[in-house]
Every structure is written in C-alpha cells, then in structure tokens.
Amino acid sequence: MLKEERQQTILSEVALHNRVLLTDIAEILEVSIDTVRRDVKELDAENKLRKVHGGAISLGFTNQSKRNTNTYALEQKIVIAEKASHLLRNGGVIFIDGGTTCLELARLIPDDLQLTCFTLSLPVAFELLNKPNVEVIFIGGKISKDAQISMGANAVHNLSEINVDYSFIGTGYVDVLHGLTEFDWDIVQVKKAVIKAAKKMVLLCISEKLNSQHRFKTCDINAINTMVTELAPENNLLNLFRNHDIRLL
Amino acid sequence: MLKEERQQTILSEVALHNRVLLTDIAEILEVSIDTVRRDVKELDAENKLRKVHGGAISLGFTNQSKRNTNTYALEQKIVIAEKASHLLRNGGVIFIDGGTTCLELARLIPDDLQLTCFTLSLPVAFELLNKPNVEVIFIGGKISKDAQISMGANAVHNLSEINVDYSFIGTGYVDVLHGLTEFDWDIVQVKKAVIKAAKKMVLLCISEKLNSQHRFKTCDINAINTMVTELAPENNLLNLFRNHDIRLL
DNA sequence: TATTATTTTGCCGTTTTATGCTTTTTATTT
DNA sequence: AAATAAAAAGCATAAAACGGCAAAATAATA
Numbered sequence: 001m002l003k004e005e006r007q008q009t010i011l012s013e014v015a016l017h018n019r020v021l022l023t024d025i026a027e028i029l030e031v032s033i034d035t036v037r038r039d040v041k042e043l044d045a046e047n048k049l050r051k052v053h054g055g056a057i058s059l060g061f062t063n064q065s066k067r068n069t070n071t072y073a074l075e076q077k078i079v080i081a082e083k084a085s086h087l088l089r090n091g092g093v094i095f096i097d098g099g100t101t102c103l104e105l106a107r108l109i110p111d112d113l114q115l116t117c118f119t120l121s122l123p124v125a126f127e128l129l130n131k132p133n134v135e136v137i138f139i140g141g142k143i144s145k146d147a148q149i150s151m152g153a154n155a156v157h158n159l160s161e162i163n164v165d166y167s168f169i170g171t172g173y174v175d176v177l178h179g180l181t182e183f184d185w186d187i188v189q190v191k192k193a194v195i196k197a198a199k200k201m202v203l204l205c206i207s208e209k210l211n212s213q214h215r216f217k218t219c220d221i222n223a224i225n226t227m228v229t230e231l232a233p234e235n236n237l238l239n240l241f242r243n244h245d246i247r248l249l
Numbered sequence: 250m251l252k253e254e255r256q257q258t259i260l261s262e263v264a265l266h267n268r269v270l271l272t273d274i275a276e277i278l279e280v281s282i283d284t285v286r287r288d289v290k291e292l293d294a295e296n297k298l299r300k301v302h303g304g305a306i307s308l309g310f311t312n313q314s315k316r317n318t319n320t321y322a323l324e325q326k327i328v329i330a331e332k333a334s335h336l337l338r339n340g341g342v343i344f345i346d347g348g349t350t351c352l353e354l355a356r357l358i359p360d361d362l363q364l365t366c367f368t369l370s371l372p373v374a375f376e377l378l379n380k381p382n383v384e385v386i387f388i389g390g391k392i393s394k395d396a397q398i399s400m401g402a403n404a405v406h407n408l409s410e411i412n413v414d415y416s417f418i419g420t421g422y423v424d425v426l427h428g429l430t431e432f433d434w435d436i437v438q439v440k441k442a443v444i445k446a447a448k449k450m451v452l453l454c455i456s457e458k459l460n461s462q463h464r465f466k467t468c469d470i471n472a473i474n475t476m477v478t479e480l481a482p483e484n485n486l487l488n489l490f491r492n493h494d495i496r497l498l
Numbered sequence: 499t500a501t502t503a504t505t506t507t508g509c510c511g512t513t514t515t516a517t518g519c520t521t522t523t524t525a526t527t528t
Numbered sequence: 529a530a531a532t533a534a535a536a537a538g539c540a541t542a543a544a545a546c547g548g549c550a551a552a553a554t555a556a557t558a
Contacts (some may be wrong), residue, residue, distance in 0.1 A: 003516075004301045015321030016457055017421050018348070019395065019432050022534085032518050037535070053525065054534060058321070111407055122374055122387075122443055129371075130395050138371075138390025138399060145378050150387055158389055158407075207301045252506075271544080281508050286545070302515065303544065499558100506553070514545065524535070 019057040059178040076230035081105040098149040099170035101204040120150040159193035168196030173212040176240045191218045200225040258348040270304040325479035330354040346417035347398040349454045369399040408442035416447030422461040425489040429467035440467045
C-alpha cells in the first residue's frame with residue numbers, strides 16, 4: 001500500500017469519526033504503529049488534522065480564529081489587554097467577561113500559562129479554546145443575540161455557584177460618583193452575579209468611557225480593585241479615581 | 250511496444266484503480282522498472298497523474314483531500330440536515346448536538362421558525378444566534394477543546410434539569426447490534442444525559458458510519474425514534490434498521 | 499545499404515526514503 | 529509515586545529513486 005493511500009484513509013477516518021486512535025488505524029491499515037504515527041505527524045504538519053496524544057482529531061471548525069477587524073478602538077483595547085495580562089498568574093482561576101476588550105485579553109493569554117477560565121461569552125470561550133493550557137468553563141444560560149453572552153436567571157444561578165480569584169470585566173459606563181452602570185437591566189443582573197463570584201475585580205475600560213453613566217447600576221466604584229485603561233496610570237484623567245483605593249494600571 | 254502505448258496503459262491503470270505500483274506496471278508491461286519510472290516521471294510532469302514513492306496516484310484522488318479543509322462529506326450532511334429540518338415545528342423546544350451534521354441543521358433553520366434551542370456546542374450556539382426567532386440556551390460546563398462542547402459533571406447536571414421535545418444528535422459510530430457507540434467515555438456520559446432530557450431522539454448520521462462501532466456505548470439502537478441519513482429511506486443499506494421501530498428519513 | 503546521430507532502454511552503484519524494531523524519554527493514569 | 533501507555537530517537541533493512549553509462553533500437557542521412 002502506498003503512503004498516499006494510507007494517509008488518505010487516515011484523513012477519511014478522522015473526518016468521519018472526528019477522532020481516531022493510532023492503534024485502531026494501525027490495525028485497519030495493517031501497518032506498524034510507528035508508520036501511523038509518522039503519517040499522522042506529517043498530516044498534522046500539513047494542517048490536515050491535529051495530532052493528539054494517542055490519536056488524531058479533525059480540524060473541524062477549529063481554525064476559525066478570524067479576528068474581527070472592525071473592533072472600535074482596537075489599538076487601545078489591545079494596550080489594555082496587554083496590561084491586564086500581567087495580572088494573570090500561573091494556576092489562577094479567573095472569570096473573563098464578554099465585550100471586545102475582554103476578548104483581546106483572552107487572545108493575549110500566553111500559550112504556556114495555565115489557567116482556569118470561566119466565561120459567559122461565546123466569542124471569549126472560542127478564543128480560549130486556542131490556549132492549550134487554559135481550562136474553559138462556560139457558564140450556561142439563555143444566550144443574548146447581541147452581546148453573545150449567557151444571561152438570565154440561569155446564568156445568574158450558575159454564577160452563584162462559583163468563586164474565582166480575579167474577575168476581568170468590562171462596563172458600558174463608569175463614573176466615580178455613580179460607579180459602573182449599564183444601559184440594559186438584564187446585563188446588570190448578570191454582572192452583579194459576576195461580582196459576587198469574584199474575590200477581586202479588574203475593570204478593563206477605555207478612557208473614553210470614563211465619567212459617563214447610564215440608568216442601571218452594576219456596582220459602586222469601590223467594588224473595583226484594579227482599573228486598567230490605555231492611559232498611563234499617572235494620567236490626569238484618572239485623578240478622580242485615585243482616592244478610591246483603586247489600583248490603576 | 251511503443252512508449253506511447255505504455256504510457257497510455259499506465260494512465261488507464263491509474264484511472265481504473267486510482268493508483269498503481271511501479272513494480273506491477275513493470276511486470277504487466279514486461280519492461281524494466283527504470284523505464285516505468287521514467288514514464289511515470291514524464292506523465293507526472295505533464296500533470297496526467299501524480300508520482301509518489303513506489304507508484305503513482307490519480308489526480309482526482311488527491312483533490313479529494315482538499316475537501317477536508319472544510320467539512321467532510323458536506324453534501325451528504327446538508328441533505329441530512331435538510332431532511333431533519335422538516336421535523337421542526339413552530340414553537341418547538343429542541344436540543345441540537347455538536348458535530349458538523351448538527352451544525353448544518355442549525356444553519357438550515359428557517360428565519361421565520363420560532364424555536365427554543367438548547368445546545369452544548371459553541372459552534373452551534375454561534376450559528377443559532379443568526380436565527381432571529383430562535384431562543385438559544387447554552388448548557389454550561391467545562392468546554393472540551395476538541396469537540397468544542399460542554400462536557401463533564403456540570404453539563405450532565407445542567408442537562409438533568411431540562412426537557413425537550415426533540416433531540417437531534419450525532420454519533421461517532423452506529424450499529425444495529427451495539428447501538429450508538431463512541432470513542433470517548435466522557436462524550437458518552439453527556440450523550441446519555443441528552444437522551445434522558447429528550448422525549449424523542451433524532452439521529453443524524455451519514456451512511457458511511459452505519460455498521461461501525463467503538464468501545465463505549467451511548468444507548469441501544471431502539472432509543473432512537475428517527476434516523477436520518479443521506480440515503481433514500483428504502484435503501485437496502487438501511488434494511489437492518491427496519492425491524493427496530495425506527496422511523497427512517 | 500551503410501553509416502551516423504538520436505533516442506530509448508536496461509544495468510549498476512550510490513543515495514534517499516520507508517518501515518519496523520528496540521530503547522529511551524515523555525505523558526497520562528491510578 | 530508507581531505503573532502504564534504513548535512518543536521520540538536511533539538503528540537496521542529493504543525497497544525505491546537517481547545519475548551515469550553503455551547497449552540496443554530507431555531515425556536520419558549520405
């Protein structure tokens with residue numbers, strides 16, 4: 001049997017069943033496991049499948065980390081995410097909120113960092129799947145079509161059963177006086193649950209949102225332990241936040 | 250024998266069997282292996298076939314592998330999804346499993362159909378967000394990097410609290426005798442929970458998977474109410490399933 | 499027809515590739 | 529931490545590819 005034939009067979013097996021054992025393939029093809037291993041290695045190198053310990057899995061839709069190019073103020077958000085990523089510690093248990101800034105944070109998690117991440121956000125969850133050492137736990141619930149996050153009583157309840165070291169969240173509006181506020185009441189309910197579930201809160205927020213407010217309140221400003229903006233921590237725009245025991249990054 | 254003739258023979262052999270061994274050809278044509286090798290080299294240069302170590306393969310053979318970059322057997326899966334979509338009723342409460350076939354079903358849900366959909370699969374959830382009249386509820390849990398679905402105790406528990414009319418599921422392997430089987434034990438646990446949560450089960454399965462099995466059992470074949478393949482219901486390949494009170498589509 | 503030039507073919511030694519086996523290292527599970 | 533399974537590395541063998549060479553076949557030409 002030709003090598004090409006073998007590899008073709010392997011590919012169809014993988015495509016058919018999504019995952020295969022090297023030993024099974026070896027048996028089917030009647031070749032040594034080494035040969036199969038080498039074949040799978042090659043196919044992996046050609047990006048035809050993904051080799052895993054003991055077998056291979058289909059790429060499926062895995063390769064769809066297409067960055068949304070039209071993120072508003074992307075540059076600044078990346079700066080924020082970059083700063084925030086320094087708060088991550090190996091072995092940490094964290095929550096990552098939805099929103100484009102948090103999504104950037106998820107993207108910036110180093111491959112070698114071992115984390116347990118909770119999230120409500122489908123895009124964040126997707127992004128986290130690319131991180132080899134991140135355990136992803138999705139908080140289920142009714143999914144909001146626009147925010148693409150779990151919401152509603154179910155999500156709130158599920159959040160009530162977890163407890164994380166750090167929670168990285170975004171907000172619609174923030175203001176020293178009124179704290180974190182949102183346009184949407186349902187969102188606020190979920191965010192409150194997130195806050196309850198976290199030991200420490202990190203707010204990721206572009207400076208443009210500072211000193212703005214809306215009608216529904218998520219929490220007071222001093223519920224926030226660390227605030228990360230794209231500005232330098234000593235920037236005057238942040239003065240108002242300085243006397244609130246908030247760490248500025 | 251003329252060179253032209255020889256090469257023609259080689260080509261037809263390749264066309265017929267998709268592949269040839271140089272040694273076989275040499276024997277058939279009663280020429281030295283070197284001659285065959287040179288012939289094949291020429292034909293390869295003319296793009297009439299592809300030379301590989303030890304033989305040659307037809308061009309069509311390799312092109313098939315390109316299709317794998319997307320979804321394996323996509324055509325058939327769309328056919329299946331199309332048939333399955335006729336089972337959907339306005340106002341229905343359903344569950345949609347992960348996997349590419351189920352993903353196609355999610356894609357095919359009409360915009361005007363009002364549904365409540367539970368799912369464990371991130372890609373399916375994403376797809377469903379595009380459907381204006383579908384309420385999406387994601388069953389949370391630890392997300393499997395391979396299958397991109399919720400798994401583990403949490404997912405199982407969350408499933409225990411729901412009840413749907415129809416559950417559309419896929420399977421790794423299916424066989425009349427051994428029922429639905431999987432490669433992965435954890436997957437089986439989740440699928441069992443799915444089955445418990447559904448009044449009726451619809452299995453979406455390309456015919457290629459019929460009469461295959463693996464080591465972990467999800468359920469007996471008669472746990473399935475309806476089976477959808479890309480074949481016509483009266484196809485002989487489905488005969489074995491006929492006396493199991495399964496509706497074939 | 500005889501001679502020469504060109505192409506084709508087979509042969510041989512060398513190099514490369516493929517494969518299986520054994521041992522060591524690394525991952526995973528208990 | 530021990531036991532097990534898998535991957536990697538190295539080695540040996542056999543098959544295949546390659547390049548050069550010369551004989552044979554074919555074509556061209558005098």
